[in-house]
Amino acid sequence: MPQGKPEAVPEDGLTTRQRRNRPLLIVHTGPMKGKSTAAFGLALRAWNQGWPIGVFQFVKAAKWKVGEETALLALGEVHEQTGRGGPVEWHKMGAGWSWSRKQGTEIDHAEAAREGWREITRRLADERHTLYVLDEFTYPMKWGWVDVGEVVEALANRPGHQHVVITGRDAAPELVAAADLVTEMTKVKHPMDTGAKGQKGIEW
Amino acid sequence: MPQGKPEAVPEDGLTTRQRRNRPLLIVHTGPMKGKSTAAFGLALRAWNQGWPIGVFQFVKAAKWKVGEETALLALGEVHEQTGRGGPVEWHKMGAGWSWSRKQGTEIDHAEAAREGWREITRRLADERHTLYVLDEFTYPMKWGWVDVGEVVEALANRPGHQHVVITGRDAAPELVAAADLVTEMTKVKHPMDTGAKGQKGIEW
Numbered sequence: 001m002p003q004g005k006p007e008a009v010p011e012d013g014l015t016t017r018q019r020r021n022r023p024l025l026i027v028h029t030g031p032m033k034g035k036s037t038a039a040f041g042l043a044l045r046a047w048n049q050g051w052p053i054g055v056f057q058f059v060k061a062a063k064w065k066v067g068e069e070t071a072l073l074a075l076g077e078v079h080e081q082t083g084r085g086g087p088v089e090w091h092k093m094g095a096g097w098s099w100s101r102k103q104g105t106e107i108d109h110a111e112a113a114r115e116g117w118r119e120i121t122r123r124l125a126d127e128r129h130t131l132y133v134l135d136e137f138t139y140p141m142k143w144g145w146v147d148v149g150e151v152v153e154a155l156a157n158r159p160g161h162q163h164v165v166i167t168g169r170d171a172a173p174e175l176v177a178a179a180d181l182v183t184e185m186t187k188v189k190h191p192m193d194t195g196a197k198g199q200k201g202i203e204w
Numbered sequence: 205m206p207q208g209k210p211e212a213v214p215e216d217g218l219t220t221r222q223r224r225n226r227p228l229l230i231v232h233t234g235p236m237k238g239k240s241t242a243a244f245g246l247a248l249r250a251w252n253q254g255w256p257i258g259v260f261q262f263v264k265a266a267k268w269k270v271g272e273e274t275a276l277l278a279l280g281e282v283h284e285q286t287g288r289g290g291p292v293e294w295h296k297m298g299a300g301w302s303w304s305r306k307q308g309t310e311i312d313h314a315e316a317a318r319e320g321w322r323e324i325t326r327r328l329a330d331e332r333h334t335l336y337v338l339d340e341f342t343y344p345m346k347w348g349w350v351d352v353g354e355v356v357e358a359l360a361n362r363p364g365h366q367h368v369v370i371t372g373r374d375a376a377p378e379l380v381a382a383a384d385l386v387t388e389m390t391k392v393k394h395p396m397d398t399g400a401k402g403q404k405g406i407e408w
Contacts, residue, residue, distance in 0.1 A: 048271030067252030
């Protein structure tokens with residue numbers, strides 16, 4: 001049921017209202033698809049609340065565009081034109097971040113990932129968005145491009161009321177420990193097991 | 205990677221193209237939140253493909269409206285006004301389906317669930333939508349209101365190219381067996397464990 005009931009009331013000195021309004025660090029991990037899809041689904045709720053949304057995709061592919069990008073940016077346009085919902089920004093690492101001077105297909109992805117993270121820390125300090133989707137951000141941490149300890153510390157100290165969702169396989173134990181909500185998407189059955197290929201509208 | 209590579213090529217006599225374009229039955233189950241959210245995320249992709257989308261929520265609450273409803277209906281309006289994306293319909297069982305003569309807070313939910321399912325079978329026969337989200341539809345099956353065997357048979361015989369996503373806990377084994385793709389959302393950590401309550405923008 002949507003409202004939910006706590007299983008226990010903690011002795012943290014907070015009021016129910018304070019606990020209710022706690023900004024969350026959410027991690028979607030596990031081997032199965034649905035991690036990013038569920039994060040973009042959360043963005044629908046955020047949009048409806050009028051929250052400024054920032055999506056940061058830590059993907060190597062330069063031109064790849066998922067259907068969610070077009071759809072969420074269309075909702076951002078609805079906000080601009082009618083005032084309904086919230087504003088939406090969508091940034092991709094791919095061939096270089098939109099704000100970066102370094103662009104092109106030959107960019108250094110390790111450096112680009114660090115640059116993305118630096119921009120996110122600036123935005124967190126400025127309280128620019130209410131929902132951040134850091135899509136596939138577990139990989140730069142896994143590969144040692146961005147320091148997990150630094151990420152956990154920056155997120156722990158973020159000001160105001162900013163929700164952060166991080167997606168990707170193999171979330172670091174430190175990140176899981178720091179998160180408020182962690183969901184693992186587990187494969188029970190997948191059509192590619194029986195030789196099917198990805199298809200439009202479903203996989204992208 | 206989005207395109208995906210099959211682990212094995214089956215001897216089913218189908219071409220790659222035929223397999224690629226197979227209409228899918230997708231089940232999101234497991235104890236954790238994210239099942240419906242990921243299904244609505246899939247609807248974003250479907251919208252971007254211009255597919256007609258039908259959401260059918262098998263929920264008892266009459267007035268409850270999740271943020272996804274407002275956001276996806278806003279995308280439906282974008283389609284109506286500009287031709288971009290696809291049309292979106294959203295129906296809720298709650299106090300009676302929109303097309304039903306039986307409405308009000310005193311409705312018989314078992315009968316309403318059966319009525320919802322009958323309407324879905326009619327729409328499948330008419331090939332009305334390309335993506336059906338049957339949200340929380342596992343429960344009417346679990347409670348014996350709608351016969352699982354009948355659902356599996358109707359879905360197996362659906363004509364054309366119609367994708368169906370069913371969400372909810374405790375998916376019946378027959379449904380899992382019939383599905384092409386099954387994801388289980390598993391709880392690793394949830395803020396309600398430590399006494400936090402649900403909050404707007406996150407839980408609804």
